[in-house]
Amino acid sequence: MTITTNDSQVAVPSDTVTVIIDGVAVAVPKGTLVIRAAELLGIEIPRFCDHPLLDPVAACRACLIEVEGMPKPQPACAQTVSDGMVIRTQQSSEMARLAQEGVMEFLLLNHPLDCPVCDKGGECPLQNQAMSVGRPESRFTEDKRTFPKPINVSAQILLDRERCVSCARCTRFAEQIAGDPMLELLERGAQQQVGTAEDQPFDSYFSGNTIQICPVGALTSAAYRFRSRPFDLVSVPTTCEHCASGCSLRTDYRREVVTRRLAWDSPEVNEEWNCDKGRFAFVYQTEGRIEYPLIRENGELRVASWPEAIDVAARGLAEASSHAVLVGGRSTVEDAYAYARFARAALRTDDIDFRARALSDEEHAFLASLVAGSPVSVSYEKLESAPIVLLVSFEPEDESPIVFLRLRKAARAGTRVVSVGAVRSKGSEKVAAEMVWCAPGDEAAALASLPADILAALAHSGAVIMVGERAALSAGALSAVAALADRTGAALAWVPRRAGERGALDAGAIAGLLPGGRPLSDAQARAEVSELWGVDSLPHPGASGDALLARLGTVEAAVVGGVELADYPQDVRAALERVGFIVSLENHHSAVTELASVVLPVAVVTEKAGTFLDWEGRPRPFTRVLRDALTMPDAQVLGMIADAMDRPVGPSDVNVLRAELGTLGPWRGARLEAPRVPVGPRRDGLVLASWRQLLDSGVLQEGEPHLAATARPTVVMVSDATARRLGLTETATLHGPAGIVTLPVEIADVAESVVWVPMNSPGCHIYRDLGARPGDIIRVTAGGAL
Amino acid sequence: MITTGLTPVITEHWDAPDLYTLDGYRRFGGYEALASALKQDPDAIIGQVKDSGLRGRGGAGFPTGLKWSFVPQNDGKQHYLVVNADESEPGACKDIPIMMADPHVLVEGVIIASYAIRANHAFIYIRGEVPNAIRKVAFAVEQAKAAGLIGKNILGSGFDLDVVVHSGAGAYICGEETALLDSLEGYRGQPRLKPPFPAVAGLYASPTVINNVETIANIPFIIGRGVEWFRQFGTEKSPGFKVWAVSGHVNNPGLFEAPLGITMRELLDYAGGVRGGGEVKFWLPGGSSVPMLTAEHLDLPLTYEAMAEAGTMLGTGTPMIFDSTVSVVKAVTRWLEFYKHESCGKCTPCREGTYWITGVLEKFEHGHGTATEMDTLVNLCGQIAGRSFCALGDAAATPYPAALKFFRQEFTDATHTPVDGTFDPVASYVFAPAVAR
Ligand SMILES: Cc1cc2nc3c(=O)[nH]c(=O)nc-3n(C[C@H](O)[C@H](O)[C@H](O)COP(=O)(O)O)c2cc1C
Ligand code: SF4
Ligand code: SF4
Ligand code: SF4
Numbered sequence A: 001m002t003i004t005t006n007d008s009q010v011a012v013p014s015d016t017v018t019v020i021i022d023g024v025a026v027a028v029p030k031g032t033l034v035i036r037a038a039e040l041l042g043i044e045i046p047r048f049c050d051h052p053l054l055d056p057v058a059a060c061r062a063c064l065i066e067v068e069g070m071p072k073p074q075p076a077c078a079q080t081v082s083d084g085m086v087i088r089t090q091q092s093s094e095m096a097r098l099a100q101e102g103v104m105e106f107l108l109l110n111h112p113l114d115c116p117v118c119d120k121g122g123e124c125p126l127q128n129q130a131m132s133v134g135r136p137e138s139r140f141t142e143d144k145r146t147f148p149k150p151i152n153v154s155a156q157i158l159l160d161r162e163r164c165v166s167c168a169r170c171t172r173f174a175e176q177i178a179g180d181p182m183l184e185l186l187e188r189g190a191q192q193q194v195g196t197a198e199d200q201p202f203d204s205y206f207s208g209n210t211i212q213i214c215p216v217g218a219l220t221s222a223a224y225r226f227r228s229r230p231f232d233l234v235s236v237p238t239t240c241e242h243c244a245s246g247c248s249l250r251t252d253y254r255r256e257v258v259t260r261r262l263a264w265d266s267p268e269v270n271e272e273w274n275c276d277k278g279r280f281a282f283v284y285q286t287e288g289r290i291e292y293p294l295i296r297e298n299g300e301l302r303v304a305s306w307p308e309a310i311d312v313a314a315r316g317l318a319e320a321s322s323h324a325v326l327v328g329g330r331s332t333v334e335d336a337y338a339y340a341r342f343a344r345a346a347l348r349t350d351d352i353d354f355r356a357r358a359l360s361d362e363e364h365a366f367l368a369s370l371v372a373g374s375p376v377s378v379s380y381e382k383l384e385s386a387p388i389v390l391l392v393s394f395e396p397e398d399e400s401p402i403v404f405l406r407l408r409k410a411a412r413a414g415t416r417v418v419s420v421g422a423v424r425s426k427g428s429e430k431v432a433a434e435m436v437w438c439a440p441g442d443e444a445a446a447l448a449s450l451p452a453d454i455l456a457a458l459a460h461s462g463a464v465i466m467v468g469e470r471a472a473l474s475a476g477a478l479s480a481v482a483a484l485a486d487r488t489g490a491a492l493a494w495v496p497r498r499a500g501e502r503g504a505l506d507a508g509a510i511a512g513l514l515p516g517g518r519p520l521s522d523a524q525a526r527a528e529v530s531e532l533w534g535v536d537s538l539p540h541p542g543a544s545g546d547a548l549l550a551r552l553g554t555v556e557a558a559v560v561g562g563v564e565l566a567d568y569p570q571d572v573r574a575a576l577e578r579v580g581f582i583v584s585l586e587n588h589h590s591a592v593t594e595l596a597s598v599v600l601p602v603a604v605v606t607e608k609a610g611t612f613l614d615w616e617g618r619p620r621p622f623t624r625v626l627r628d629a630l631t632m633p634d635a636q637v638l639g640m641i642a643d644a645m646d647r648p649v650g651p652s653d654v655n656v657l658r659a660e661l662g663t664l665g666p667w668r669g670a671r672l673e674a675p676r677v678p679v680g681p682r683r684d685g686l687v688l689a690s691w692r693q694l695l696d697s698g699v700l701q702e703g704e705p706h707l708a709a710t711a712r713p714t715v716v717m718v719s720d721a722t723a724r725r726l727g728l729t730e731t732a733t734l735h736g737p738a739g740i741v742t743l744p745v746e747i748a749d750v751a752e753s754v755v756w757v758p759m760n761s762p763g764c765h766i767y768r769d770l771g772a773r774p775g776d777i778i779r780v781t782a783g784g785a786l
Numbered sequence B: 001m002i003t004t005g006l007t008p009v010i011t012e013h014w015d016a017p018d019l020y021t022l023d024g025y026r027r028f029g030g031y032e033a034l035a036s037a038l039k040q041d042p043d044a045i046i047g048q049v050k051d052s053g054l055r056g057r058g059g060a061g062f063p064t065g066l067k068w069s070f071v072p073q074n075d076g077k078q079h080y081l082v083v084n085a086d087e088s089e090p091g092a093c094k095d096i097p098i099m100m101a102d103p104h105v106l107v108e109g110v111i112i113a114s115y116a117i118r119a120n121h122a123f124i125y126i127r128g129e130v131p132n133a134i135r136k137v138a139f140a141v142e143q144a145k146a147a148g149l150i151g152k153n154i155l156g157s158g159f160d161l162d163v164v165v166h167s168g169a170g171a172y173i174c175g176e177e178t179a180l181l182d183s184l185e186g187y188r189g190q191p192r193l194k195p196p197f198p199a200v201a202g203l204y205a206s207p208t209v210i211n212n213v214e215t216i217a218n219i220p221f222i223i224g225r226g227v228e229w230f231r232q233f234g235t236e237k238s239p240g241f242k243v244w245a246v247s248g249h250v251n252n253p254g255l256f257e258a259p260l261g262i263t264m265r266e267l268l269d270y271a272g273g274v275r276g277g278g279e280v281k282f283w284l285p286g287g288s289s290v291p292m293l294t295a296e297h298l299d300l301p302l303t304y305e306a307m308a309e310a311g312t313m314l315g316t317g318t319p320m321i322f323d324s325t326v327s328v329v330k331a332v333t334r335w336l337e338f339y340k341h342e343s344c345g346k347c348t349p350c351r352e353g354t355y356w357i358t359g360v361l362e363k364f365e366h367g368h369g370t371a372t373e374m375d376t377l378v379n380l381c382g383q384i385a386g387r388s389f390c391a392l393g394d395a396a397a398t399p400y401p402a403a404l405k406f407f408r409q410e411f412t413d414a415t416h417t418p419v420d421g422t423f424d425p426v427a428s429y430v431f432a433p434a435v436a437r
């Protein structure tokens, strides 16, 4: 947009129009709303129902302005500009000023005097705009309308109906953005109120956004309600640590305790939204933390001083002759880089992997060839304008919620979404996805025989293929995806679930790859890195993935950071039990600390600065929130161990680590070959399908019962036909090698001979409870039967 | 003295007991206009309706032919005709009698109008509280279907039409045309943001014409008897005739069909004059949503233009007459209670304004108003008028200022004396014994 002033002679592109607002000319694109055009001039028109990301309703009438030639005041939030339009806001029009003042007076009639106890007080658009355009005193002396307070629209969201100004932001968000239209306006006149159907609470993954966009304190969360006043909070812009969507957040704290998190404005990523996990799941940061270093003595962990613990760790690692490093997918880029450097430079091993989940060698080859160190190619913006987006082994709503929201926005504007998978999920319905049906494990075959119209669409410019991390479970799938992208020219994106995975990949926290996607096997790459690190040589390519897990049982020492053993389908615990010396960097007790010889507590995200790379590959840096915290990030702890081992690895300060990564930059040399794993054999029988739901038994969600109560129920999903064939009615029992799980049956749009259960939800943890992985053949009986 | 004669057209054969049946209707020439219409080009029909100057009888008086011509032609989209039969305006009682007495004239009008705007689906949205009217119209539609007047290839013309009779659920706002569309689509009835206008994106986002029952009932006569014949009635700007529904304190309330331009005094004579030989205190030309007039306005012609000039509107053309037994304070309070109850809640001025104004008026009714509040109310009405989302808010803002203009003293009295003390409520009952008056 170009802004011109009255006397300037700036050339205006032809799809723009010039309007005069309060005497000042401004050129804006055709179709711009008056309220947006005024914003460009810094003229703030009051508003309640208006929201730039929601369709206009013009319901609250707070934004009335005068348009020359129109007898009545017009709503600036719905009035589009036309060339030469002369607009007068409250700044220059008595008509507009009086209209706005009148509406404001009306809005306050039935609004309670709750400000002193209301969560919104201090950051409330109603308070603020009542001050800026309202009358100084009320003329209303009649009785206010009241409602019994408050009601739950979900376990997490409470509604104080008398505070509501009926702006319909929450209901429009639910319907238009989230696609969860369980919130509706009910009743008429002054009795109009927001509500839900009796048997259908507002259990949306995105429900918390309604609290944030409610222009009054009508919507509050059970988690935060009455906890603090906005003016007592210190706010810091941060990045969400939960998933690879990469949301910008605002973290608010008081007296060194985080009280709430909000979605922060990031037009290129999360726009103004986030998911409820990112908003509410942060109790883990304070509760159950390991406070002091611990060392194992006579089989028991005891508290130790930092010097003692570092000394024990360094000695144990130095004495061992073989090492492995496991680093979970939650590290910041800088910490992951520190692990990568520590493994190669201090431990002199390349046996390192960040993939604490189901993985494969094919995936390693795929990442090395097509993902590691590559710049942003598919972006959120690109999704929005894509003619077609093909999803493979990927459920955006559960596995990357902001990708889901952007896909939904795209789909509403006409993007065709196709999902290759076994379940037409609720999320798929909300993006109007077409299905290419295939049982888990058969993805490669399905991709090899895609319908011609989909193939043709993928060849159009802007077409996108998104593949989820679960593809690693399906032999040949990632090879087929790579081949398909190659053949059609469609842009390719790999979407991991965890926030740290893409960064760890680019930081080189995986065997065979140095930072920036450098192949360890490449002499030039080795030279660049060893020079930076000041080491004579780098280890030979080591083991990753299954090979590394297999080798675990034979190494003498391991360094493990942020890994949940239950996230691996394999029995990694048995392997770790054979490792003589384990150093665990953790903030909570876990199955690893149970085995560790030394436990070193590390900082959580609020206690350090860092960066996450989102799935796009876009850096999402964040600063430290809690300045007084005494904890150290992983990088610093690793640096201390290295120093104590007398194998210093260089400074561990986050800025230095960033600078080092920046110096190296992405690899521009030859890349490894894309994998060419053939299509696997067809299997007969009932196939298990599964993914992790957004809200599940994840450890970072602990301590937030209201959030957990909005999770989807744990059920078995099968098609009607499969249910009939198996005689499933109320409940079904799944029989795996490790045990059985009995759950309620939900008839859904599922491929024939496929049965779906959540991967890690209360009552169903497939690795632990069943000993089965997605794609395995599974036996299912009617509930309880053997 | 009456100089304007009654001109029964729509109501001409209402005394025939079987008029509501197909045979009865046909006996008086029913469906002949349809046969002639189907032989003409749809645009020619639109042209005739345009030339006739027919204006909408739903309240706003919008030129009907012009409205039809807004529907984009040959756009390959489904078009819809929707008949607004939600008649819920206080005082309005003309559409329901038409549907009860002569449902086929509506059905014939629907078929012709649908043909003209190239709609293959028509909906008749009838107020839910009048099951008798719904049954009559549904019966007429069934008969027309059975007779091949609705369905595929009507009268061999190649024109297909389906007609659906839909019952509303009891909300005044669902008479507002876009709220009606929401309601018809199964949503909660609230007005829609315009643009897009229904002619471009109405029902199911397709081009849609919405017309009042009486408007559509005029169509067979315009097509059957011609533009010239139609224009012999009424004035240049308000051509045609109207089913005037006169109610209130008159000796002979009822429907009187006469040309536009008839005066209230003439209609009053047809209605047998004010009961007990009394005087008109105030009257409303067309429903509670138009500002009131007084006895001094009885000789104005009842046309769209003359009513506008007098500061009111013709509205639905269903005059309500109030004699001197009525407290204007009480009447205005009842109307505001109605608007408060019927406000859909979407926009702030109407939702909150009607709540507030009603509360203050109720104080006046009990003798507790103040002089300041008399002015505050004017100001509050001004804060609604022209600022609400739809015309219901505007309507709610009209009764008080008009009443204050003519009867300021009564409001002043209501600052100290309950209105029931000044006006015996029993005396104002239509069925009150003469002695009470
Ligand atoms: C609150 C409200 C209620 C209305 N109720 C009716 C009604 O019951 N019947 C009707 O025909 N028009 C009603 N209207 C007017 C319609 O919106 C619309 O103008 C009319 O149906 C158009 O038909 P016409 O052009 O044939 O008059 C109402 C308007 C408002 C604002
Ligand atoms: S609850 Fe808040 S966001 Fe929802 S309609 Fe009411 S004021 Fe608006
Ligand atoms: S979508 Fe992902 S990054 Fe965004 S708030 Fe949720 S968990 Fe955090
Ligand atoms: S004026 Fe506003 S609140 Fe009143 S009925 Fe119309 S839209 Fe609803």
Ligand code: FES
Binding pocket: A046, A047, A048, A049, A050, A057, A058, A059, A060, A061, A062, A063, A064, A075, A076, A077, A078
């Ligand atoms: S902000 Fe424009 S009407 Fe609400």
